Amino acid sequence: MRLVHYINQFYAGLGGEDAAGLGPRVLDGVVGPGRLLQQLLGEDHQIVATVVCGDDHAASDPAVAEELLAMARTAGGELLVAGPAFGSGRYGLVCARLVAAAQGAGLPAVASMHPDNPGIGEAGTAPVVEAGAAARHMRPTLQRLAAAVAKLATGATLTAADGRVGAPARIGRLVEDRAAKRAVELVLRRLGGDRESTEVPVGGFGVVAPAAPVDKVADASVALVTEGAVVPIGNPDGLQSARATRWLRYPIDGVETLASGTWESVDGGFATTQANADPNRVVPLDAARDLERDGALGRLHGEFFTTVGNGTPVATAKRFGVEWAAELRKAGVQAAILTAT
Amino acid sequence: VTALRRVVHEVHSVEFGAATRYEQHHLVIGTEQAAGLFADPALAGVRPQLASPGESVRIIAPLDVVEPRSKGRDGGAFPGFLAPINRKRGPDTHVLRGAAVLAAGYLPRNQEGLIDMSGPAAPLSPFGATHNVVIEFEPAEGASLLEAEQALRRGLLRLAVHLADAAADATPNVVEELAAPHRPGTSTDGLPRVGVITNLQTQGAFKDVYVYGRSMAGSLPTLFDPVEIEDGAVVAGQYGHPALRNPTYLHQNHPVIAELRARDGQDLHFAGVVLCPEPVEQAAKEHVSAHAAWLCQTAGFDAAIVTKEGAGNADNDLAMKMDALEEAGLTAVALYAELSGSDGTGPPLVAGPRHGAVVSVGNYDQRVKLPAVQRALGGKRLHIIDADATAAIEVPVAMILAGLSPLGAGRLTCRTDPPPAGGLDGEETA
Numbered sequence: 001m002r003l004v005h006y007i008n009q010f011y012a013g014l015g016g017e018d019a020a021g022l023g024p025r026v027l028d029g030v031v032g033p034g035r036l037l038q039q040l041l042g043e044d045h046q047i048v049a050t051v052v053c054g055d056d057h058a059a060s061d062p063a064v065a066e067e068l069l070a071m072a073r074t075a076g077g078e079l080l081v082a083g084p085a086f087g088s089g090r091y092g093l094v095c096a097r098l099v100a101a102a103q104g105a106g107l108p109a110v111a112s113m114h115p116d117n118p119g120i121g122e123a124g125t126a127p128v129v130e131a132g133a134a135a136r137h138m139r140p141t142l143q144r145l146a147a148a149v150a151k152l153a154t155g156a157t158l159t160a161a162d163g164r165v166g167a168p169a170r171i172g173r174l175v176e177d178r179a180a181k182r183a184v185e186l187v188l189r190r191l192g193g194d195r196e197s198t199e200v201p202v203g204g205f206g207v208v209a210p211a212a213p214v215d216k217v218a219d220a221s222v223a224l225v226t227e228g229a230v231v232p233i234g235n236p237d238g239l240q241s242a243r244a245t246r247w248l249r250y251p252i253d254g255v256e257t258l259a260s261g262t263w264e265s266v267d268g269g270f271a272t273t274q275a276n277a278d279p280n281r282v283v284p285l286d287a288a289r290d291l292e293r294d295g296a297l298g299r300l301h302g303e304f305f306t307t308v309g310n311g312t313p314v315a316t317a318k319r320f321g322v323e324w325a326a327e328l329r330k331a332g333v334q335a336a337i338l339t340a341t
Numbered sequence: 342v343t344a345l346r347r348v349v350h351e352v353h354s355v356e357f358g359a360a361t362r363y364e365q366h367h368l369v370i371g372t373e374q375a376a377g378l379f380a381d382p383a384l385a386g387v388r389p390q391l392a393s394p395g396e397s398v399r400i401i402a403p404l405d406v407v408e409p410r411s412k413g414r415d416g417g418a419f420p421g422f423l424a425p426i427n428r429k430r431g432p433d434t435h436v437l438r439g440a441a442v443l444a445a446g447y448l449p450r451n452q453e454g455l456i457d458m459s460g461p462a463a464p465l466s467p468f469g470a471t472h473n474v475v476i477e478f479e480p481a482e483g484a485s486l487l488e489a490e491q492a493l494r495r496g497l498l499r500l501a502v503h504l505a506d507a508a509a510d511a512t513p514n515v516v517e518e519l520a521a522p523h524r525p526g527t528s529t530d531g532l533p534r535v536g537v538i539t540n541l542q543t544q545g546a547f548k549d550v551y552v553y554g555r556s557m558a559g560s561l562p563t564l565f566d567p568v569e570i571e572d573g574a575v576v577a578g579q580y581g582h583p584a585l586r587n588p589t590y591l592h593q594n595h596p597v598i599a600e601l602r603a604r605d606g607q608d609l610h611f612a613g614v615v616l617c618p619e620p621v622e623q624a625a626k627e628h629v630s631a632h633a634a635w636l637c638q639t640a641g642f643d644a645a646i647v648t649k650e651g652a653g654n655a656d657n658d659l660a661m662k663m664d665a666l667e668e669a670g671l672t673a674v675a676l677y678a679e680l681s682g683s684d685g686t687g688p689p690l691v692a693g694p695r696h697g698a699v700v701s702v703g704n705y706d707q708r709v710k711l712p713a714v715q716r717a718l719g720g721k722r723l724h725i726i727d728a729d730a731t732a733a734i735e736v737p738v739a740m741i742l743a744g745l746s747p748l749g750a751g752r753l754t755c756r757t758d759p760p761p762a763g764g765l766d767g768e769e770t771a
Contacts, residue, residue, distance in 0.1 A: 124686055170689055170704065180646075181600045182749075198698035198699050200689050273545075311582065313687045314687050
């Protein structure tokens with residue numbers, strides 16, 4: 001089978017963070033980790049092309065995945081392999097989006113990343129197989145990926161036995177008993193000594209490792225970002241009040257304060273009366289400008305990002321986080337103040 | 342000892358007429374009488390409408406829903422709103438089972454939801470199966486929307502009593518005797534003592550639930566007489582997440598209390614009800630959770646089922662209460678909605694417990710295709726999805742009123758095995 005391999009700028013040898021803004025390109029044959037992957041795949045499957053894109057460029061716009069997919073098709077790919085992205089958020093996000101887009105278009109695809117990669121949720125129901133946390137686990141990761149590719153090429157479905165990670169889809173359906181009755185039965189089972197029964201797994205929440213502190217905030221560029229749905233009055237761009245599917249950006253260069261009557265929160269998850277009396281209390285522009293004037297904060301980034309957290313799925317929120325991080329890094333921002341409601 | 346006699350009159354059909362009367366399971370609503378109960382300076386006018394099961398009708402932007410109930414000639418239903426807050430009420434509560442009164446229309450904090458009376462959404466809402474008297478309304482010019490909301494609540498409660506009064510002299514279908522919960526220290530013959538903690542949303546205007554006419558905000562959790570809930574001591578006034586609301590009707594018919602009563606004396610002892618606010622500050626959440634666990638322990642509960650209202654913020658209250666209960670040696674089970682995205686692959690819980698077990702009431706994000714309907718009540722457009730109110734639409738379950746009932750009224754759950762054919766249309770029988 002003819003394979004197309006997606007990797008980022010770093011693994012393609014085009015540069016590190018300095019090259020993260022590179023646009024999509026196609027390289028002939030195997031590149032970087034593709035060499036070992038090809039060796040492990042043997043002669044049955046050929047990596048005919050490698051599609052590459054800079055992490056910031058690819059992660060900051062969901063439309064890039066479609067562009068990369070089109071390139072893979074043009075290069076003659078019958079199966080798409082993405083990664084391994086290990087624990088890298090932007091790279092993982094792009095790999096996940098790409099395999100989701102490929103699966104949606106009927107092209108078999110598999111990505112490789114660590115189960116805690118924040119991008120993993122974007123894969124949806126497309127398969128992702130487990131990678132180690134970092135590149136030092138390259139060989140075992142590629143061994144697993146090669147085996148998964150070989151199986152996928154036969155038309156088989158990848159399972160946990162193949163190292164498939166990501167949550168299995170939990171699909172809603174009507175059952176015989178109402179939830180209240182099931183709750184009473186579950187209580188009785190637990191009281192009877194069954195401590196394992198539950199309809200939804202309990203515990204196992206992810207941990208976010210904090211970034212290193214900013215060295216000198218007085219020299220740093222700092223951004224304001226919020227999930228409190230602050231937008232210009234009248235909500236001209238139609239941000240949702242719940243279940244966000246997107247986020248917006250608004251310029252604040254030269255703006256001293258988010259005045260009531262000029263800005264508002266459209267969040268559907270809390271009583272917005274107080275927030276709308278002073279939108280600075282959700283996005284603290286007035287206080288940040290004071291700090292900027294006093295020299296306590298180097299420079300306030302020229303725009304703030306906004307979305308609504310109310311009812312937004314974790315996977316979507318994680319994607320916004322990765323996109324925001326990519327945007328802010330690209331703009332040379334060192335720190336962000338995220339306000340939540 | 343019988344604490345309350347629920348005198349049940351079934352409603353099989355409804356129509357408008359000159360005067361309200363109830364006869365042979367048929368409810369006639371006096372149109373002028375019904376509208377007159379909403380006379381208030383904050384309302385320019387109301388239009389009573391009807392929507393019955395099986396009809397091609399969509400009710401959009403529903404507000405609160407109330408079951409018609411009355412204490413008969415002496416009054417006393419909805420203490421704190423329509424009656425004094427005292428316990429000297431008669432033992433009989435008349436119930437028009439199968440009927441509901443509700444308001445529908447624009448209010449600023451009313452997150453748009455819907456009820457379909459036929460099609461795939463009908464079995465997902467408890468109110469797809471009731472004969473609904475729907476009050477459309479116009480706020481008065483100059484009145485605040487908060488005043489209009491309060492006027493609607495008073496009107497709905499008056500209408501609920503007015504309709505049930507009509508059946509007070511009719512021969513009931515059934516009389517249900519409700520016993521008081523077992524007191525701590527009484528013998529249980531080895532059966533576990535199981536109670537329920539019900540969190541009530543307390544977030545201010547348009548986001549509050551009332552106990553005896555007042556928000557529980559700032560209160561500590563309290564043991565509460567379930568008979569008082571039957572008589573309307575808990576009234577809803579919160580309009581967030583339509584699927585995750587607990588309308589007054591579902592407090593009056595609290596599903597977990599009903600299921601505990603149904604098993605009482607067989608495999609458990611119904612130990613009681615704890616009502617609890619859902620504060621928004623972390624420290625208050627911790628305080629309230631610790632106090633609720635202490636209260637359940639002191640009241641001799643062996644286990645508690647914990648219910649909520651609302652989404653992420655309320656999920657934290659569930660999690661903290663479950664952990665506090667389990668750490669105190671009690672068994673805890675909570676009812677959660679899953680938020681796993683439209684394909685069901687995201688993390689199901691935003692804020693889950695470390696201990697205890699969870700019942701799923703379905704996935705907030707799962708999408709349902711609804712066919713076009715002949716008429717719509719409550720408004721002409723669904724603004725949140727920019728669609729005509731009667732159009733064929735695809736919506737998340739999140740939009741269906743009480744479609745993910747946190748009190749456990751619904752039959753949805755989520756599983757990882759493949760669903761039966763037809764998605765939410767397909768019913769599992771095995």
